[in-house]
Amino acid sequence: MTNYLLRRSAFLLVSFLIAMVAIFVLLRLLPGDPSNALLSVTATPEQIAAAQAQVGADRPVLDQFLTWFAQLTRLDLGESFISSLPVWPEIAARLAVTVPLTLMAFALALAISLVAGFVAAIKADRWYGILISGISQLGVAVPVFWVGILLVSVFSVGLRWLPSSGFPRDDWADPADALRSLTLPVITVALVMSASLTRYVRSATLDVMGSDYLRSARAQGSRYTEALWRHGLRNGAVPIISILGIELATTFLGAVVVESVFGLPGLGSMLLKAIEQHDYPNIQGVLFVSTLVVLVIGFAADVAQRLVDPRLRVSISGNR
Amino acid sequence: MSAVLIAPADVAGARRNRSWTLLAGLVLVGAVLLVALLSLVWLPYAPADTTGTRLEAPGGTHWLGTDKLGRDLVTQLMIGARIALVVGLGSVAIGAILGITIGLTAAFAVSWLDDTISAALDVVIAFPVLLLAMLIVAAQGASLGSVIVAIGLAMSAVVARLTRVLTKRVLGEQFVTAARTSGTRWPGIVVRHILPNIWPTLSVNLALQFGVAVLAEASLSYLGLGAPPPNASWGRLLQEAQGTVITAPVGAIAPGVALIMLVIGVNFIADGLRDVADPARKGSR
Numbered sequence: 135m136t137n138y139l140l141r142r143s144a145f146l147l148v149s150f151l152i153a154m155v156a157i158f159v160l161l162r163l164l165p166g167d168p169s170n171a172l173l174s175v176t177a178t179p180e181q182i183a184a185a186q187a188q189v190g191a192d193r194p195v196l197d198q199f200l201t202w203f204a205q206l207t208r209l210d211l212g213e214s215f216i217s218s219l220p221v222w223p224e225i226a227a228r229l230a231v232t233v234p235l236t237l238m239a240f241a242l243a244l245a246i247s248l249v250a251g252f253v254a255a256i257k258a259d260r261w262y263g264i265l266i267s268g269i270s271q272l273g274v275a276v277p278v279f280w281v282g283i284l285l286v287s288v289f290s291v292g293l294r295w296l297p298s299s300g301f302p303r304d305d306w307a308d309p310a311d312a313l314r315s316l317t318l319p320v321i322t323v324a325l326v327m328s329a330s331l332t333r334y335v336r337s338a339t340l341d342v343m344g345s346d347y348l349r350s351a352r353a354q355g356s357r358y359t360e361a362l363w364r365h366g367l368r369n370g371a372v373p374i375i376s377i378l379g380i381e382l383a384t385t386f387l388g389a390v391v392v393e394s395v396f397g398l399p400g401l402g403s404m405l406l407k408a409i410e411q412h413d414y415p416n417i418q419g420v421l422f423v424s425t426l427v428v429l430v431i432g433f434a435a436d437v438a439q440r441l442v443d444p445r446l447r448v449s450i451s452g453n454r
Numbered sequence: 455m456s457a458v459l460i461a462p463a464d465v466a467g468a469r470r471n472r473s474w475t476l477l478a479g480l481v482l483v484g485a486v487l488l489v490a491l492l493s494l495v496w497l498p499y500a501p502a503d504t505t506g507t508r509l510e511a512p513g514g515t516h517w518l519g520t521d522k523l524g525r526d527l528v529t530q531l532m533i534g535a536r537i538a539l540v541v542g543l544g545s546v547a548i549g550a551i552l553g554i555t556i557g558l559t560a561a562f563a564v565s566w567l568d569d570t571i572s573a574a575l576d577v578v579i580a581f582p583v584l585l586l587a588m589l590i591v592a593a594q595g596a597s598l599g600s601v602i603v604a605i606g607l608a609m610s611a612v613v614a615r616l617t618r619v620l621t622k623r624v625l626g627e628q629f630v631t632a633a634r635t636s637g638t639r640w641p642g643i644v645v646r647h648i649l650p651n652i653w654p655t656l657s658v659n660l661a662l663q664f665g666v667a668v669l670a671e672a673s674l675s676y677l678g679l680g681a682p683p684p685n686a687s688w689g690r691l692l693q694e695a696q697g698t699v700i701t702a703p704v705g706a707i708a709p710g711v712a713l714i715m716l717v718i719g720v721n722f723i724a725d726g727l728r729d730v731a732d733p734a735r736k737g738s739r
Contacts, residue, residue, distance in 0.1 A: 149577040160589060275717035277669055279676050280692060280710040287699040287706070384582045391584070391673050395696075406677060409592040421589075428580045 138440060146433050153425045154206070158199050161414055202418065211419040216411050221419035224404065229423070230305055232393070232400035235316055236386045239323035244378070246328040251335025255343065266332065273329020278388070282322040282395035289318060299397035319396045323389070327381055334377045342366040372443045379435025383428040476726025482719030486712070490539050493532035499525070501533055501684050512704055519704050521694060527705055530686040531712055537687045538716055541602055541671040542664045548606025549613050549667075550660055556610065557617025558644060561625065572618065578611040583670045591679045598681035601674055605667045616659055620652040627651075654730070661724035665717040672713055688713045 177185070193201075205212055211221035250266050257263035290298035296318050302311045342348060342362070347369070351361035390402025397403075401420055408416035440446050499505075503525060510520040518527040560571040578586070583605060590604035624630065624647065633643055674680040675689030683690075688709040695705035 145573065149573060152574065153577055160593060271721070272714070272718065275665065275669075275714045275721060277672050277676075277689070277692075277710065277713055279673065279689075280713070283692065283696050283699060283706055283710075287703070291700050380580075383580060387582050387585045390588070391677065394677055405588070406679075409588065409679075417592075424585075425581075429577070432576075432580050 135440065139437065142433060142436060146429055150425065150429055153429070154203070154422070155199075157418060157421045157425070158202065161417060162195055206422065211422060212415040214413055214416050216413050216416075221415050224416070225401065225419055225423055227305070228399060228401040228404045228420075231301055231316075231398050232386065232389050232402065235319055235323070235389060235392075235398070235400065236382070238316065238320045239327065240382055240385055242320060242324035243327035243331055243381075246324065247331035247335050250328065251332040251337075252339055254332065254336040255339035258340070267336065270329045270332040270336070273326060274333065276326060276329070278322060278326045279391050279395050281325055282319070282392055285318050285322055286395070299395075301398050315396075315398070319392050319398060322395070323385060323392050327385060331377070331381060334374060338370040338373050339366075342370040345369065368442055372439055372446070375439045375442065376435055379431050383431045386427055386431075387424055473726070475722050476730075479719045479722025479724075479726055482715050483723060486535050486716045486719065487539060489532050490535040493536050497529045497532060499529045501525070501529060501686065503529075511702070518708055519702060521691070521702070521705055522698055527691075527708060530691055531688070531708060533684075533686040534688040534691060534709060534712065535716075537598065537681065537685055538668050538671065538713070540598070541605065542668045542716075542720075544602035545606035545609060545667040545671075546660055546664050548603060549609030549663060550656075552607070552610035553613025554617050554656070556614035558621055558648070560614065560618045561621035562640070568618075572615070575611045575615045575618075578608075579615060581608075583608040583666060584673050587670055587674055588677070588679060591674060596679050596682055598685055601671055601680055604674075605670050608670075609663050609667060612663065613656070613659065616656065617652065620655055621648055624648050624651045654727070658724050658728045661720050661727060665720045665724075668713065668717055668720075 202212070209222070211225070213220050214224070250270070254263045254266040254270070258267075286298045289295050297315055298318075301315045302308060306312045343366075345366075347365055348361050351365050352358065356364070387402070389400055390406055392398075393400040393402045394406065401424065404416065405420040405424075407413075408420065512519045518531070520526055521530065556571065556575075560568050560575075563571065586608035587601070587604035590607060591600050594600035594603070630643060630647055633647055638646070671680060671687065672689030672692070675687035676693045678690075678693070680687050680689060691709040692706060695702065695709070699706040
């Protein structure tokens with residue numbers, strides 16, 4: 135396991151470095167010069183040169199990369215081209231919205247799908263088992279922003295129970311207020327996420343129920359629920375953990391859509407704005423943080439899988 | 455919006471009649487396809503015709519009413535069907551060609567190259583299609599073409615990983631060894647033995663990817679990063695109708711229903727194809 139942890143950590147580090155280089159190169163492919171964002175259309179050549187010097191676009195690309203990378207190692211993400219504000223405090227403020235949104239939605243979706251998936255599997259021949267399967271089949275085809283629009287129209291515009299968009303200006307100063315703003319977004323994300331998760335939980339449960347080891351346990355006199363608990367849980371958890379890792383990462387990054395629906399000042403809306411403004415430091419900053427989060431989640435999911443199932447510890451990625 | 459490798463088999467569905475799934479899928483997708491084809495030769499109104507009353511309720515002159523600019527909703531939906539199908543087909547084609555090529559390369563490559571490609575694919579797959587597409591669209595500017603390329607590129611990583619795994623499995627089969635021994639060259643083996651054997655599983659995945667692509671395009675358009683007007687993407691229709699959801703609910707509901715119809719349709723087709731590809735699975739479990 136120690137050996138595995140070392141190799142997996144090295145993989146994490148290398149993939150992070152590759153991702154950083156890829157992000158930097160991809161951004162340089164953006165049409166236009168980042169200094170354009172600072173200028174009016176009537177800018178003189180001198181003004182253009184000054185703006186380029188200000189954002190560092192007059193230096194060789196390799197030089198720009200090394201400067202940025204040296205800053206990164208000090209956890210300094212630079213300053214926005216547009217507002218000249220440091221990037222890191224802005225990201226931290228945005229994370230205060232996106233992280234609670236992601237985690238609460240994830241927890242809710244997990245709770246829904248573990249129960250729904252399990253019931254859909256063991257009661258596959260009952261009407262409610264079939265109903266759950268049908269709803270989850272429908273759910274994977276529903277775009278998350280549409281669910282958001284419908285929930286807003288019912289619970290905000292219609293019933294006036296919850297705010298339709300926005301987030302308190304003073305962030306979490308009044309936690310109840312902040313939570314009210316996050317309620318509908320959390321439900322929106324959780325509903326959509328639980329549809330696909332339910333399908334996986336149901337499938338994993340069915341696999342366990344049809345397995346030889348469960349039959350053997352029963353043959354040796356173990357009660358059904360006891361056999362499920364002792365043998366099924368661990369086996370069924372392995373595929374679920376890797377799906378959970380992917381879903382958590384997807385939710386974190388996919389928050390951009392739901393933040394857009396509900397006008398939340400999260401990481402996703404920061405990225406969207408930065409892309410529109412060609413604000414490289416902000417784009418790079420958001421991608422730096424989200425890449426780190428995604429890769430660490432992947433790392434955690436892989437390690438968790440191997441803690442649960444020792445058979446997997448031999449190979450590094452588990453799929454070969 | 456995660457990139458699903460292979461969705462778990464719908465087992466309750468397997469016990470019911472499976473040809474029903476394929477049929478339902480074909481009917482749903484076929485309906486969208488017919489509407490899209492019809493939009494090429496006939497539309498109730500010109501796409502940019504704003505002569506209707508703003509936010510008119512459904513009725514005789516405008517079957518589903520009009521949007522906030524007075525444009526006919528049926529017309530917009532019909533054009534949206536065309537865009538959804540073009541994006542789906544285009545990005546699946548790009549994703550398939552690129553993904554299969556990369557996957558075959560990795561499967562045939564020496565181990566260090568295989569490891570490198572696999573590691574790179576794992577990193578790319580960790581990011582949702584939507585985020586990758588956002589970045590590529592940002593780099594290329596928002597147009598229908600760049601949306602298709604962006605989704606196709608993002609999708610190719612998933613296809614490549616699946617192709618690699620499937621190809622490795624086939625390469626271990628005895629008929630490949632036999633073909634090699636009898637003098638068939640590698641290109642011949644790829645065309646005659648590997649592609650026909652991996653295609654059934656691959657096509658199921660590509661059908662699912664079609665649905666992922668349609669949803670990703672809708673999200674991009676919703677965010678304002680999709681094809682610019684007058685391309686009436688369903689995602690952009692929803693974005694425009696969001697503010698008037700109470701006064702003109704049909705405008706905010708109809709594009710969503712159309713989107714779900716198409717995505718469920720292709721998912722049904724994928725399920726149906728899976729049973730054709732693997733009949734042994736049909737009655738099992």
